[in-house]
Amino acid sequence: MIFHPAIMALLVGSLLVTLMLLYSSYYGVQVIRKWDIKSGSELQLCLERRTYLVSIIMSYMLFFQLASFYLFIFTADAIHATFVSAMCAAGSLNVNEYGYPAVIIKMVNFLFAGTWLIINYADNRAYDYPLIKKKYLLLLVITPLMVAEFIVQGAYFIGLKANVITSCCGSLFSTDAEGIASEIAALPRLPMKIAFYLSTALTLASGMYFCLRSDWSGYVFSFLSIATFVVSVAAMISFISLYFYELPTHHCPFCILQKDYGFIGYLLYIALFGGAVSGLGTGALMPFRKIQSLSQIVPSIQRRLAFTALILYFLFTVVVTYRMIFSDFILEGY
Amino acid sequence: MIELSDIRKVFNSGKPNEFVAIDGITLSVERDKVLVLKGPSGSGKTTLLSVIGCMARPTSGRITLSGKEITSLPERFLTEIRRKSFGFVFQQFNLIKGITAMENVILPAYPTGEGFSVLKKRALSLLELFDLSERAFSKVEWLSGGEAQRVSIARALVNDPSVIIADEPTAHLDTKLSKDFMEIIGKLKVRRKTIIIASHDPIVYESAAVDRVLEMRDGRILSRATRQ
Amino acid sequence: MSRFNKQRNILDFTLSSLLRRRTKNSALVIVYTLIVFSLASVLFFTQAIKKEACIVLQNSPEIIVQRIVAGRHDLLPADYIDTIRAIRGVQSAKGRLWGYYFEPAAGANYTLMVSEEPGVEVGRIVIGQGVSRTIHANRADIVPFRRYDGSYTSFEVSDILSSESELVSSDLVLISESDFREMMGIRGEYVTDAAVYAKNKRELFMIADKIKRILPDTRPITKDEILRTYEAIFDWRGGILLVILSGAVIAFVILAWDKASGLSSDERREIGILKGIGWETSDVIAMKFWEGAVISLSSFSLGIILAYIHVFFASSALFEPALKGWSVLYPEFRLVPHMDPLQIATLFFLTVVPYTVSTIVPSWRAATIDPDTVMRL
Numbered sequence: 001m002i003f004h005p006a007i008m009a010l011l012v013g014s015l016l017v018t019l020m021l022l023y024s025s026y027y028g029v030q031v032i033r034k035w036d037i038k039s040g041s042e043l044q045l046c047l048e049r050r051t052y053l054v055s056i057i058m059s060y061m062l063f064f065q066l067a068s069f070y071l072f073i074f075t076a077d078a079i080h081a082t083f084v085s086a087m088c089a090a091g092s093l094n095v096n097e098y099g100y101p102a103v104i105i106k107m108v109n110f111l112f113a114g115t116w117l118i119i120n121y122a123d124n125r126a127y128d129y130p131l132i133k134k135k136y137l138l139l140l141v142i143t144p145l146m147v148a149e150f151i152v153q154g155a156y157f158i159g160l161k162a163n164v165i166t167s168c169c170g171s172l173f174s175t176d177a178e179g180i181a182s183e184i185a186a187l188p189r190l191p192m193k194i195a196f197y198l199s200t201a202l203t204l205a206s207g208m209y210f211c212l213r214s215d216w217s218g219y220v221f222s223f224l225s226i227a228t229f230v231v232s233v234a235a236m237i238s239f240i241s242l243y244f245y246e247l248p249t250h251h252c253p254f255c256i257l258q259k260d261y262g263f264i265g266y267l268l269y270i271a272l273f274g275g276a277v278s279g280l281g282t283g284a285l286m287p288f289r290k291i292q293s294l295s296q297i298v299p300s301i302q303r304r305l306a307f308t309a310l311i312l313y314f315l316f317t318v319v320v321t322y323r324m325i326f327s328d329f330i331l332e333g334y
Numbered sequence: 335m336i337e338l339s340d341i342r343k344v345f346n347s348g349k350p351n352e353f354v355a356i357d358g359i360t361l362s363v364e365r366d367k368v369l370v371l372k373g374p375s376g377s378g379k380t381t382l383l384s385v386i387g388c389m390a391r392p393t394s395g396r397i398t399l400s401g402k403e404i405t406s407l408p409e410r411f412l413t414e415i416r417r418k419s420f421g422f423v424f425q426q427f428n429l430i431k432g433i434t435a436m437e438n439v440i441l442p443a444y445p446t447g448e449g450f451s452v453l454k455k456r457a458l459s460l461l462e463l464f465d466l467s468e469r470a471f472s473k474v475e476w477l478s479g480g481e482a483q484r485v486s487i488a489r490a491l492v493n494d495p496s497v498i499i500a501d502e503p504t505a506h507l508d509t510k511l512s513k514d515f516m517e518i519i520g521k522l523k524v525r526r527k528t529i530i531i532a533s534h535d536p537i538v539y540e541s542a543a544v545d546r547v548l549e550m551r552d553g554r555i556l557s558r559a560t561r562q
Numbered sequence: 563m564s565r566f567n568k569q570r571n572i573l574d575f576t577l578s579s580l581l582r583r584r585t586k587n588s589a590l591v592i593v594y595t596l597i598v599f600s601l602a603s604v605l606f607f608t609q610a611i612k613k614e615a616c617i618v619l620q621n622s623p624e625i626i627v628q629r630i631v632a633g634r635h636d637l638l639p640a641d642y643i644d645t646i647r648a649i650r651g652v653q654s655a656k657g658r659l660w661g662y663y664f665e666p667a668a669g670a671n672y673t674l675m676v677s678e679e680p681g682v683e684v685g686r687i688v689i690g691q692g693v694s695r696t697i698h699a700n701r702a703d704i705v706p707f708r709r710y711d712g713s714y715t716s717f718e719v720s721d722i723l724s725s726e727s728e729l730v731s732s733d734l735v736l737i738s739e740s741d742f743r744e745m746m747g748i749r750g751e752y753v754t755d756a757a758v759y760a761k762n763k764r765e766l767f768m769i770a771d772k773i774k775r776i777l778p779d780t781r782p783i784t785k786d787e788i789l790r791t792y793e794a795i796f797d798w799r800g801g802i803l804l805v806i807l808s809g810a811v812i813a814f815v816i817l818a819w820d821k822a823s824g825l826s827s828d829e830r831r832e833i834g835i836l837k838g839i840g841w842e843t844s845d846v847i848a849m850k851f852w853e854g855a856v857i858s859l860s861s862f863s864l865g866i867i868l869a870y871i872h873v874f875f876a877s878s879a880l881f882e883p884a885l886k887g888w889s890v891l892y893p894e895f896r897l898v899p900h901m902d903p904l905q906i907a908t909l910f911f912l913t914v915v916p917y918t919v920s921t922i923v924p925s926w927r928a929a930t931i932d933p934d935t936v937m938r939l
């Protein structure tokens with residue numbers, strides 16, 4: 001265990017949020033079992049009031065997940081100097097087997113919290129709260145994930161020992177090392193570029209189609225936007241990073257968050273995360289369009305979400321493409 | 335306008351101190367009329383007003399407002415209806431101390447999201463209507479009882495509701511001020527507001543402006559004495 | 563637009579209520595600011611010292627070779643240096659002479675060091691600022707020193723080290739080689755340790771490994787290793803101090819919880835009125851959110867600004883007693899002002915997040931007062 005202040009901050013924050021979610025889940029179970037909107041009983045009034053509390057907690061959680069994602073990466077970067085030959089966050093995360101799983105579970109929890117809030121937003125606009133039980137079932141899925149995040153993140157930090165020899169990002173993401181990350185880095189670049197632009201183009205097209213027609217194409221759009229999210233992260237490691245760092249072997253997806261690159265990474269990741277949440281939310285609302293009390297509400301929310309996703313993915317692509325065209329760096333063999 | 339059918343309100347239901355405050359009331363409130371609920375203290379007038387005014391949900395029974403069923407709406411939607419359709423005048427005036435009369439008047443309109451300057455203009459014209467123009471920017475603790483009540487009436491009107499609900503409005507006023515109050519009620523009636531007042535003050539229920547008086551006891555309505 | 567207006571209206575009202583309850587809130591803001599201030603001071607201080615130490619270490623040799631006898635650091639035979647120099651990839655290897663000297667009169671420890679750059683003439687010394695302050699020695703003063711055999715000798719101060727990076731040079735006394743050997747009784751064939759430089763930095767690890775094999779009674783330490791250790795130690799120190807301060811944070815959180823849940827009857831009445839006249843639960847929650855945000859934002863930024871001034875412009879005056887305990891010669895240093903987003907984020911997570919969590923349930927409880935209570939006020 002390394003006793004870095006930022007590590008304590010992350011652990012404290014994560015513990016608090018996990019506890020709040022466990023607390024919400026307790027009421028979630030009660031809502032699922034006892035909710036009856038028709039009743040004027042005191043229990044029902046009490047449950048109704050609790051739903052406000054759960055909404056507040058989830059809103060804070062979403063904010064917390066985003067902040068803690070960045071803090072986590074920053075911390076990993078700050079402690080790299082304690083590990084031999086770890087040159088940035090990517091190396092620190094590779095010190096033990098929990099580093100990357102912690103990053104992934106943080107992203108997943110962010111997407112889930114965002115989706116929950118979107119469903120909650122729609123539900124709160126329908127006078128009979130038609131999604132209430134589904135919403136609280138989803139909460140019961142998110143809570144264990146948050147507990148898992150707390151455990152995995154804790155295991156990562158506890159497992160850190162200074163001076164452990166690790167691969168630095170130079171070798172971790174260089175094409176001859178092993179592991180998922182390096183497999184991504186080793187993906188042939190030309191097909192990767194094609195995949196990136198193709199999935200983005202399809203997402204944008206299906207999104208525009210959905211905005212105009214507002215029909216079942218929402219499912220296609222939602223699926224494509226998640227696919228684009230995954231492909232974009234892979235593309236980030238495979239070739240986008242190279243254009244930003246202007247180094248042929250530096251594939252690290254995190255250094256781009258540093259000041260050296262004008263914090264452009266924040267813009268890129270916020271665009272990606274925002275796009276993914278909006279896209280996922282559009283799909284998550286699809287099954288509820290036919291519910292009578294939601295039929296007026298959901299389509300307009302979906303249109304706004306799809307539009308947001310379009311803008312954000314477009315922004316991401318424009319920034320990346322601009323950089324690819326105007327950077328002095330030329331990738332050999334694409 | 336407002337239809338209540340078989341409304342019951344039970345407090346502490348299931349516990350030893352269970353109390354039935356309203357016991358099966360069926361009632362229809364007519365549009366643009368003045369209705370007075372009279373009856374001894376503890377007879378359930380206030381509880382009935384809060385159920386009518388969407389402040390509390392009945393334990394059972396149905397309420398419709400302009401033909402729309404609102405009984406099982408969650409608080410979120412009840413509040414919106416209350417804000418749009420009802421204005422309240424309370425026994426204790428219930429103004430917020432430390433801020434000006436004008437700010438008190440526009441408070442109910444904050445959640446509507448209208449701009450501050452629009453609201454301010456509206457509040458000032460309401461205050462003018464009640465001869466309170468000079469008092470608009472004084473803190474409410476400096477107002478006299480009659481002025482405070484007129485501020486609270488202005489506040490009840492700021493969202494332009496169709497129904498005004500007043501609970502014991504004259505309890506803290508002397509005879510002259512009570513009569514002034516009923517005069518204002520008369521004016522509001524002319525402006526096509528539906529008015530429901532709970533009071534056991536004769537100045538109120540004997541006033542010429544009142545269309546209908548209902549007497550309550552033990553959570554039920556006793557007589558149906560309608561006056562013109 | 564109307565959503566924006568709504569939040570603006572609510573924020574306006576929140577600000578005016580906060581001002582109306584100035585006394586109650588100012589107590590909270592003061593304690594909050596104090597907590598942020600102490601955590602931020604610790605964080606700024608340890609991180610700045612770490613930075614300083616790392617800067618100083620940049621000048622240290624790539625590899626230091628020490629001799630270990632019976633598990634303890636001992637003098638290094640000078641002929642080892644030739645052996646090291648013969649290793650392939652070694653650019654240069656030099657013996658170093660340095661040690662500690664305890665001055666009973668001042669109760670202070672000096673670091674005595676033979677310096678080639680700048681060279682010191684025989685019979686003279688160059689001293690650090692801390693030494694100069696403790697014994698009130700200035701240029702051209704004569705300073706007495708005790709030899710290893712108990713007899714006395716004295717040197718003339720030829721210069722005082724400049725104050726940049728005082729942290730390390732403060733207790734330094736630079737001396738010529740012959741004076742050092744004569745004073746400490748170290749014979750010519752020994753040195754304290756050796757400084758080794760490599761032709762190619764990539765081979766450092768390999769060279770260290772070779773030294774260890776050819777001269778098994780030595781311990782080669784690479785600069786990276788020292789840097790890493792420093793890094794770990796300073797982070798650890800900062801962490802431990804924060805753990806100690808966590809008691810204060812917990813006390814603060816309890817205070818915040820208590821303040822938030824112990825609504826005054828005035829406030830309860832006010833929220834009751836708001837709900838009665840048409841504010842929705844989430845409007846009151848928004849009001850409570852703004853309240854927390856205003857309090858947090860002002861305390862957080864105030865605390866950080868004060869800590870910044872304290873650490874970087876007031877020489878950490880409040881820590882001085884603690885630091886003085888380390889060494890009498892503890893430098894009166896000015897740390898280089900430095901603040902980074904990681905520190906701010908860390909502080910945010912350690913103060914604002916717990917505060918916010920502690921107020922969630924109380925504000926929710928306040929916001930869910932029955933609207934019909936207004937009828938019975």
Ligand SMILES: Nc1ncnc2c1ncn2[C@@H]1O[C@H](COP(=O)(O)OP(=O)(O)O)[C@@H](O)[C@H]1O
Nearest residue numbers: 345346353355374375376377378379380381382
């Ligand atoms: N929240 C509550 N819990 C329990 N009893 C209540 C509550 N509110 C009102 N009551 C009871 O309901 C009865 C009717 O009260 P109320 O409607 O205020 O009558 P009125 O306004 O005619 O005086 C009273 O006996 C009162 O004690």
Ligand SMILES: [Mg+2]
Nearest residue numbers: 379380501502
């Ligand atoms: Mg009453």
